[in-house]
Amino acid sequence: MKAKLQRFFEISGFEGKGKVLLVRKIILTLIIICGMGMVLMNAGTFNRNYVLERLETHSYEPVQIAGDREATQTFVAQKAHLWKAGVRLYTLDKTVLKGKVKAEIRDKDGKVLSAIEVPCNEIHLTKYDDFTEFEFNTDLKKGQEYVLAVRTEGSPKSDNLGVYMGKMADEQKDYLKGSTVYGKNTSGQDLRVRWVYQFLPVVSVAFMVIMLLMALIFTWLPMDWIDARWKRKKFFPQAGLNRIFGWLFMAATPFFCHIIMMRYYDMGLGAIIHQATRVPLVVLLNLLIYILVAWIFYVITNRTTVAASLTVLVASVCALGNYYVFKFRGTPIMFQDIYSLGTATEVAGNYSFELDLRIVYSLIFTIVFVTAALSLRMEKGFPWKKRLVGLLACAVALGGFYHILFNTDFLKNHDIQVKTWHPQGYYKRRGTALSFIITWTYNTIEKPEGYSVSAVEKVAAKYPSDSEKKNTIGKKSPNVLVVMNESLADLNVDGKIKTSSDYMPYIHSLKKNTIKGHCHMSIFGANTANSEFEFLTGTSMAFLPPRSVAYNSLVHTELANFTTTLKQQNYGYNKAVHPYYGRGWNREVVYPLLGFDDFISMEDIPESKLDFIRAKYMSDEGDFKLLKEYYEGYRAKNQSNPFYLFNVTMQNHGGFDAAKQGDIDRPVKITDSKLKDDQAELFLNLMKKSDDAFKDLTEYFENVDEPTVIVMFGDHQPALEDSFWNAMYNGKSVDNISKEQQVNRYVTPFIIWANYDIGSEDNVDISANMLGAYTLDKMGVQMTGYQKYLVDMHKTVKFVAGEFYMGDDNKLHRLTEESKYSKKINEYQKLQYNLLADTGHTVDSFFNLKKNGK
Structure with a gap:
């Protein structure tokens, strides 16, 4: 056993200074295991909404339900959990209404599975206002028929209170199976309802677990042994697999950072690729920002894997912070928020920082990238003279980038801007990194001529x-x-x-x-x-x-x-x-x-x-x-x-x-x-x-x-x-x-x-x-x-x-x-x-x- 272990150490390169690499791989393995635990333990919080709503938005009229009258809608469950149903109710003046509106979900035998009541004076006002939502949170059997019943209780017939009905759209014929008003069937008319189901995205959870397993396997690949066995150095006299993979991680860093940032806007890889083909200049500018950050880290550390990991970590932390700021106040982080950082830290303890699928997705991507990169043997990069050249190049690039953004009309000429009222839409279309930098350009006041x-x-x-x-x-x-x-x-x-x-x-x-x-x-x-x-x-x-x-x-x-x-x-x-x-x-x-x-x-x-x-x-x-x-x-x-x-x-x-x-x-x-x-x-x-x-x-x-x-x-x-x-x-x-x-x-x-x-x-x-x-x-x-x-x-x-x-x-x-x-x-x-x-x-x-x- 001892001989086999010794052989494993030799193959993996863990002898001598390699013991540090072994310790690092063990720590990285523990991080990967924690990532798996985070995915599996929080899977129940990853529920996604599945929304169904009528498409013919103008082909409906109100039917009175005041006076303890009832309207029903038979429907086929599309998912196993109905979170809520929004019903379009109508009244001219809710302040004079009495009684309450009661909504129930019943099975085919008439058994009430869930019931919600809303006072009549709390419903929404007009044909064009929001749905009045009834949060049922009830489990159903997908494919079976159920009934949504809406009725008033304690509301006199003189009250002007109704529920909107109309002809169903073709897309709805599979799940809407008729309705009744006052116990009588309606002819081709259905209630105006928005159905909101919830479901667990099993594919997403499985994908994250697979990604972590792949990172675990990569972490323990014996790169030195593979180098020797395939005689890679014959073809790459100055580079082994550690160095090659190091530069590959470095090259992938800007793309990975951009993906992590955009995942918080619920953009999948397909949407990100589509954005790159539609507005390539915007995506390129975002990638340039990440490249500059990665290059700065590389000039400082002279290690590709460290520079790549630090860049992705910084991007991930910034993306997470941006997400929570948006969640708490409704707008993303702008450059000017730096001035309010002290206030933010003071009040941060008053908020609840909960995980959801977007957060976990991005965190898992970060864990996979960083653990895989840091599992490689860290090899020195350029000698100090070349690093000075790199530092100079980095300074020139930063100066040029600053000049273009702050002292030219480049952004204006290409219609690249961020309007700071509801900026989240612009952050999604322009990319988080670029949008943040753009808000920086809005922070400079020109000094008047002759000022003192x-x-x-x-x-x-x-x-x-x-x-x-x-x-x-x-x-x-x-x-x-x-x-x-x-x-x-x-x-x-x-x-x-x-x-x-x-x-x-x-x-x-x-x-x-x-x-x-x-x-x-x-x-x-x-x-x-x-x-x-x-x-x-x-x-x-x-x-x-x-x-x-x-x-x-x-x-x-x-x-x-x-x-x-x-x-x-x-x-x-x-x-x-x-x-x-x-x-x-x-x-x-x-x-x-x-x-x-x-x-x-x-x-x-x-x-x-x-x-x-x-x-x-x-x-x-x-x-x-x-x-x-x-x-x-x-x-x-x-x-x-x-x-x-x-x-x-x-x-x-x-x-x-x-x-x-x-x-x-x-x-x-x-x-x-x-x-x-x-x-x-x-x-x-x-x-x-x-x-x-x-x-x-x-x-x-x-x-x-x-x-x-x-x-x-x-x-x-x-x-x-x-x-x-x-x-x-x-x-x-x-x-x-x-x-x-x-x-x-x-x-x-x-x-x-x-x-x-x-x-x-x-x-x-x-x-x-x-x-x-x-x-x-x-x-x-x-x-x-x-x-x-x-x-x-x-x-x-x-x-x-x-x-x-x-x-x-x-x-x-x-x-x-x-x-x-x-x-x-x-x-x-x-x-x-x-x-x-x-x-x-x-x-x-x-x-x-x-x-x-x-």
């Missing part, structure tokens, strides 16, 4: 900040509610549009104690966060990286703004309210840094108060009702400090396809046949609802016995169909319209209303970056030197937005154009740079109120 801290201090000396303790309006500063209204826009600024009635009658009629006009924005149709950033900070996106979102790329530490100015003079409440998902635009991280004491998102609002008007968009009426409740709740606890709240609405969010997002009553009609457009008409009726809601809000505060200011403005114009805009511009595409028309596309209304005398103005031109300071000035409260500067600047430069600005000559000027205002524009850019970019030298006294009257 002393130049900023010179301006600051002319505009001293007020004291925190200064009193202005009688004994009490006014309450202030800021409402940034999603897509609020008056389309008449783009071109005259004839309608059956005014869609903004109240706003158009306001005169007393009202200042209103045109707010020029830097965005069109999307990137809402940039508009609120401009309003709050008094800075312009015109001088920030294109396609960037300031909340993601710039706000990493506390930043002086509209909110901090009010807090410094003892304003209370100080909360941001947005009735949608809180993770959008990184608000959960940014709002505390902007001085808000709390952030109320849709997740924090009781379901009974979520008044959805379309899909999951809360109505302005419901939104403003909450604002009044928040004010009353605050005032009941605090009788002294003025109230401040910042609200971002959701009602008017795109898209405007009624078939997808839901429809509303439409009293306003477009009467101009050339501009008749369904989406535009829906949008105008949404404007009417916003107008009605704003009227109700102002009438409420009109009766409040405290000075109160409400400022409302739109974040951007709506993204309507190109055909509508072309008709608006008399057949011209938006690429061929005048610069005046281009500017008008970025105009939204603003209104500053008060329940006390602030004067009256109309047709004021301003931009979002000046509106915050302008509001504070009209309120008569303390202001920072920077805010005073913006108010003064507005007297000569009416707005700065996008590519344009307008001076008091009422002419449009491009930012790149020389004019008598160029010095003022450059001066403003310097102040903004000092606040946002040169944070180590920010002139704090200019951007904050004086402390304690000093």
Whole structure:
């Protein structure tokens, strides 16, 4: 036995220094065994969803089931486990419904296998809204018939509550076997149901186990013995199998890294290959990034197997981190998240890190690659002189790559970008590594010509900040509610549009104690966060990286703004309210840094108060009702400090396809046949609802016995169909319209209303970056030197937005154009740079109120 063991050691090369290799192989074997254990023990968590849904989405009508009536659907089980069934229910107003909806799964003998109840006032609203889901979690026998029964209990017949039925699609005839309503068979009609089954992907589990077994076999291959037996060195005098396989692993590294990254987006090898044939440049750039990383590791370690393993490990860890970040907040990791790493580590313990098939798949691929690579004998690579040449080549390659990405229009010319609202789609299409690097390019702010801290201090000396303790309006500063209204826009600024009635009658009629006009924005149709950033900070996106979102790329530490100015003079409440998902635009991280004491998102609002008007968009009426409740709740606890709240609405969010997002009553009609457009008409009726809601809000505060200011403005114009805009511009595409028309596309209304005398103005031109300071000035409260500067600047430069600005000559000027205002524009850019970019030298006294009257 001892002789055989000795012979095995000789064959395998484990004698002498080879003992280190033996220990390494044993450790790698244990890792492989742990990988197998991870696969087998977690197999039960790998269930995949199998979804079946009707394809004929518009061929169905509601059938009433109110009054304890029942509708049933016979179906053939397609898998052995039915997770849930979503049923399309219909009602005009769920808030008045009584009773509950009960859904059951029955076998062919009528035995109830699972039953779920949902209160009638919790169902979804319209024909186009989400399914009302009943989570059965019941085991079935594949191929056997069962019955889904849906009925009401405790719901009077007078309630308008129904279930949608329609003609089945051809694909459904194999598993839908008829339905009944009130006990009577329907003729070719079936319930509108989405079936969600779950199943264990046995092939995937087996594939991972086989991969691990192959890695185990490869780990114990006696490479030295094979070399000697096949006399490989006769053909490869400088290379044995260890060296050959080492370079093969090195060559495979970038491809393996890309596969691991994309597996987290549920992309299989076929999808990745298809992507490579469709957008080869994008895939090549991703591979180049991995090649550069691998080459850096090789120059450092001089070992191909170590460099390859480290690169794959880094890619795998980054992919795993990206996956969990996306899972927890809904967006992938961007370069700007590096600034929030400390916060992330602090809150990481509050989350549950569970494994699923995508994670295990990628981890197993990593284990297979790394264990196989490290099982080889580590042989030295180049001598030190050649390594220096390699290091130089690596530096040149990195410099060239950086130059192309940051100092040329290469990405722009090839339409390679990542939009930071819902960036996950771009990460999937562009690749994780490249997308992350692209977000880095959005992080650089160009230094203005002639910038220096002393130049900023010179301006600051002319505009001293007020004291925190200064009193202005009688004994009490006014309450202030800021409402940034999603897509609020008056389309008449783009071109005259004839309608059956005014869609903004109240706003158009306001005169007393009202200042209103045109707010020029830097965005069109999307990137809402940039508009609120401009309003709050008094800075312009015109001088920030294109396609960037300031909340993601710039706000990493506390930043002086509209909110901090009010807090410094003892304003209370100080909360941001947005009735949608809180993770959008990184608000959960940014709002505390902007001085808000709390952030109320849709997740924090009781379901009974979520008044959805379309899909999951809360109505302005419901939104403003909450604002009044928040004010009353605050005032009941605090009788002294003025109230401040910042609200971002959701009602008017795109898209405007009624078939997808839901429809509303439409009293306003477009009467101009050339501009008749369904989406535009829906949008105008949404404007009417916003107008009605704003009227109700102002009438409420009109009766409040405290000075109160409400400022409302739109974040951007709506993204309507190109055909509508072309008709608006008399057949011209938006690429061929005048610069005046281009500017008008970025105009939204603003209104500053008060329940006390602030004067009256109309047709004021301003931009979002000046509106915050302008509001504070009209309120008569303390202001920072920077805010005073913006108010003064507005007297000569009416707005700065996008590519344009307008001076008091009422002419449009491009930012790149020389004019008598160029010095003022450059001066403003310097102040903004000092606040946002040169944070180590920010002139704090200019951007904050004086402390304690000093």
